[in-house]
Amino acid sequence: MANLEGGIIIMPLTFAPQGTINKIKQIKGKDDTRRFLGELGFTIGGDVTVVAEMGGNMIVNVKDARIAISKSMANRIMV
């Protein structure tokens, strides 16, 4: 799954292990989805930590906020 892009390994957030801090490299998807994620604090270069995972849905910590996102959303956040 991991692919090389400019020498950096990137993968969707759903692949990130629980408890590790990841840097957001890219956010995919439609404009309003990206905008909404951006407003919630998912910005490129920002940190995101996976707190819990449940069948692909995740609770993540981003800028000290706990945010629950569904699998399809988590798949758009590349770390």
Added chain:
Amino acid sequence: MSIKIALAGNPNCGKTTMFNDLTGSSQYVGNWPGVTVEKKEGKLRDHKDVRIVDLPGIYSLSPYTLEEVVSRDFLLGERPDAIINIVDATNIERNLYLTTQLAEAGIPMVIALNMMDIVKKSGDRIDAQKLAAAFGCPVVETSALKGVGSMEVANRAIMLAQKGAHTPPQHNFSRVVEDALEAIGDQISQQVKPELMRWYTIKLFERDEKVGDYFTLSSDIKQRIDDIIADCEKQLDDDSESIITNERYEYIRQLIQNCVHKKRPGMTLSDKIDRVVTNRWLALPIFAAVMWLVYYVSVTSLGTIVTDWTNDVLFGGYITEWATAGLAAVGAAPWLEGLIVDGIIGGVGAVLGFVPQMFILFFFLSILEDCGYMARVAFIMDRIFRKFGLSGKSFIPMLISSGCGVPGIMATRTIENEKDRKMTIMVTTFIPCGAKLPIIALIAGALFPEASWVAPSMYFLGIAMVILSGIILKKTRLFAGDPAPFVMELPQYHFPAPKGVFIHMWERGKAFIIKAGTVIFVACGVIWFLSSFGFANGNFGMVEESQSLLAAVGSFIAPIFAPLGFGTWQAAVATVTGLVAKENVVSTFGVLFGLGEATEEDPMLLQSVAGMFTMVSAYSFMVFNMLCAPCFAAIGAIKREMGGWKWTGITLAYQTGLAYVMAFIINQLGSVIFLGKGFGMGAVLGCVCIIAILWLMFRSYNPNRNIPVKTVQQVN
């Protein structure tokens, strides 16, 4: 001079708590985002000329969600004299994002650094003075929950409003962006007031859809602005909206480095709790156990004790005796005694008897909600709901519906997707509301005194019907399409504040006492009249109950319910009166079976009800009354939220139809299985119904055949 102050901030940052603190009112506060969907107004305590407006929680001032539009229109259209921007200090970086936008609205602003008590306890430090200097506006440390600092914030806001000074936006972006903004500003400087310059230049830069509502630009200027934006986008290799978002966060990041000092703990307590309660294996069993315990205590164990006491001792015994003796002493006419003792005390008492039980249930639900667990349940349920075509966000309206369906239906406004929203409205009243609790308690107490599973089973039946409806409705043309992806902020866990829990419990419970005193009071009088009067021997007058008007009407309707097992006129009447208010189902029995005659040793109501049903028909009666069309108040709310009678009709028809079919299956097959009835025509029809439901659930349906559906883009 009258002053208008707006409260603005992120969802769940404590706006409504502060609003209540400032105005002395007790608006609903919930520990999850999106509780306030409309703006609310109140007068500041001890300041008659100061109005406080509580805006819905928003993450930004973009025009995409209903809450954002409400807040934005208010700020730009009505121009409050000052803004109190409430910032959740435990989550300051994200909260300041909105602050940077509010600062651009050209309105004097005060920042309330809320939840500072939690920040200090965790050992972090925030330099309020540096923050104030950076934003060029007063910053006050508060704890709205504890009532600290709210008044100071309000006083500062009043001072600013009286001075009429604008808070000029202080923050700035990188050179490239600032140049572009300046160039856009040059194009519109003729049309825009100086204090709104920053706001409109940024909105034009972001290509905001609604900005054109405020003023029109010539196509020439539009073209020039487009060129400026395109040029900047090219330089930074991003779209203009993302550029601004990133610039704002970059500015905040630098600011935070200066004025926030964090101890870096590994995992917070909230994170640790989340690891357990949202664990992939444990989450659902924990949730089921919690709900079972809540219903077990409030309906079965502790609840029965208090309800028995209020029903049989308080209303059945003392109050009835006093009323009878008092009326006899003043020499009241027999019909008046009948109206008061049998009608009013019997009917209203039957409902009030369940109030203690309701309070216990609300007490537990308030605790679960206040501590932050209920917001997690939305997340836990999303995984399941999604399989059935609903999003976890639908869970919150359902949760509120467990108190009352009316606010539950209103809470669907937080669901952005229109189809998800309509479907949630259709199914949310399947969850037993507080007013249905007396029905459950009555039937469970009368026919299933030993079975602790009956009461919680109604809760799980509600959830099952929601799921079943989700599957079936998603396969119709009306609802086809994927549910919107789930994104929701979760509140931090905190120990429930006793004051908050009791206010919640009281607010929810109060409605029932008021209803008992008004709607149900009147309905009881009417039911008593109809059940006591009728035509006998050609004359109109007081008659035996079986000859009454009510019996006549009931007998006329009863055959409809006969296949469901409760074709007696009393049960039919009770079901119909339930449309006025669901408590009426119980109060009707109270009037008809004369709770007034019950004594301590002889709980008449329970026995009379027990004598009218078999275990199977009682369960069927309960199921039908849980699922069928809700009370008039909820129907009104459905009509408002659905925006017309067409969808209201669809909803009510679906609910009542489903209720009928479920009750039919339970009665027909239950009679065969548990009561040893022969396998006849009814049972065959019951099986046919099950097969039909299964077919509706599992048929393959390809929505793409009929309508194009925007599918969620999957990135793998």
